Amino acid sequence: MAAASVWFCRENRRKRLFIFGDGAGDRAMRIWTPRSCRGDCGDVVGEDKALTERSIMSWSNPFILAFITTFFFVSSFEFLLSSATMDTMTPGQSLIHWQVLISAGNEFALGFFSPGESKEFYVAIWYNKLPTDPQTVVWVANRDEPIADSNGVFTLQDDGNLAVLDGTKKPSWNTSVSTNATRLVAVLLDSGNLVLRDGETTVWQSFDYPFDTFLPGMKIRVKPKTGSNRLLTSCKKDDNFRLGRLSFGVDGHMQNQLFIWYNLTKTNWQSGLWNGNNFEEIPEVNKNFLFYFTKNSSGDEVYFMYSTIYTYTRLVMDASGQLQFWIWYEPAEQWRMGWSTWRDGCDNPLKCGVYGICDSKNSPVCSCLPGFEPVSPAIGAPGIGKMGAIGRAGCSVVRETSSSTCQI
Template identity: 40%
Template sequence: MRILFFLPFLLNLLSNSSALDSLKGPQYITDGQNLISANDTFQLGFFSTGASTNRFLGIWFNEAPQTVVWIANRDRPIYNSSGVLSISENGNLELTDTYMGNTVWFSNSTYTTNPTSVQLLESGNLVLRDLITNGILWQSFDWPTNTFLPGMKIGKNLKTGHEWSLASWLTSDNPENGKYHYTMDWQGSPEIVMWYGTTKRYRTGSWIGLRFSGIPEMSTYQDMFSFYFTNNSDEISFGYSSKPGALPSRVTLNESGVVQRLVWVQNISSWSTFWSGPRDQCDYYSKCGAFGVCNANAATICSCLQGFVPKSPINWYMRDNSQGCVRRVELGGDKAYGFYVVKGVKLPDTHSAIVETIINLDQCREKCLHNYSCVAYSAADTRNGGSGCIMWFDNLVDTRFIDGGQVLYIKVAQSEIGTFLYL
């Protein structure tokens, strides 16, 4: 009788002790047990960081256990090994601190009376499914922490308001939400922005068809990754996928405010940095102020755009460029004006810009020329010689020279065309 009484408990314990990629019904995992994706790429389990004994439920690369890519309870650690991950009665995924007797984290998916299961996929995505409809009720890819994996998104669901974004760890040993965030600015011409609190620190530049304006390096990754950008009435988002045979990769926002694209090199068992941003002084937001342009290869990195002079010459001479530049000759009245062409730049901040996708560059020029408030324009898409239109009606901020950069057309008085850039 005693054996029969304990048999269900023993069977459940045995099912949890083997290497599984999924949980169903009454199954659970405790601290020390893991879910392992089908081809052993990712593990889910409990871990600690540094010298701390705090326990977190997370997902990491199997070959690189120190590389955690997602955390369930990053702001609510469990202070001992009493954590249990299970499926609750209402079908949700639930993390419980059995010592304290409380729920630390749960998936907060739609309530269902149908049976559900949770599975760790080869992509690193933890997916909660309805076993009757096979529909996805919740997935970890919708709730990134500090890491962006192939198949994830950064952006916004315009229907629900849900945002996909990254938040750095607080320190290298503390996975709590840190001071840096990496989010999609979906206003104007969409671009990804890194924030330090409420201050812009870095931006990718707008999406120009195949890549972001400020990351020409993306063109060199085409043999490894496919990039996709969605901009419709449902969502605005960016994501990428790995091509067959590509090495494991990730994009990480670290605790120092640097975003890095990393690729795993198996023969040295280490991550190789393919790109990072900010990459230099000119990548820091608005380094040269309004209507300034930054050149990382120049002895004096800040200069004024054609037709503009420092707002405060004294401060500018002392290398304080924060006040930026102002027009040397104001537009308006009966003054003739045209456009000065600046080549090879990361386009200015597009948050307040106006975008028209169905007109060509000549039509864009005419629209900007005959609108007094328009100060500059450029192609919205650089493919096939350029198409679409971005128009700026405010200060041009965060412009920089960059290899493989775009062409920017700046409206200036006719008398300014053909003169030299103010240094």
């Protein structure tokens, strides 16, 4: 029987068990995946010891014991055990929905993830140590083509490409690289970056294809000669990772400032020019010591990065239209917003809806363009848009009106 280690993680007074098998010396798999593990797990069996029913009897409840026993004695167990090393995949190896990669320092994990009430599955990277439920996702592979059920596979194919396949082996995403590499591996790093390597050469990396999250070490980049850039793009909703309408990045023709665009055409926010120390419109960013932007150039590209003194931070292009800087506050075990691009409600491009005008100095702050009127008011609440909440009501070109006020 292959040697293995059993570990316990405690979360909200619940014990959660997972196993690493190391029978081949370089192979491992997590069978029982905790939703989150704070890193205070202990080796209760010990490495290089044969894992038997007797050795885990005192540690496992009946359900987990039955679960483990089943996996040890079914014929496919050795195949599952050899599917991937802890942080690395080689060509031909795969992950299924309960398996994960974990970076060498346990900082990040990669696996299948289903957000909120969604029944769709994405291959995602999330913080592995933070006790959040659900996990805080920082990158998604197949964001526009999620898998409809739990039968998906994440694999490093023999042609050198990472791919997400559904239950019929139809690809929903792949890295689309062309390489003749002979020593190719995929590694999840402690920075949160998933890289394809040929020896010491990086062939592809997830940091070049951002989700909605900007992490320390990432680059928001642009190639001035071609105008091509890499953008953070919001999600449609919290439980729908598909591409939203808000994007953040550097313009191909104005490389000295940062922008937020709506539908990639309308500028909703800009940072002001970079003066070598900070951005003119947001000087508080580099002055409040929360995080620091730096501008660099390399070859044919210009890019901005940020650094911080905090252990866990992320800059997020939120679906509401805000660029938000979040800091992990350990005493309360929660994320706290340290900065946002919104200074008042009218910074939200969606606040007054379609054909609406926002003026924070007026009361009400929203009005309709001439020739438009409020969307039908709700019963018993004159003047309130039928869609209700701020940022959801709007104005409709039903008929000319004598009054342009549209209170929402």
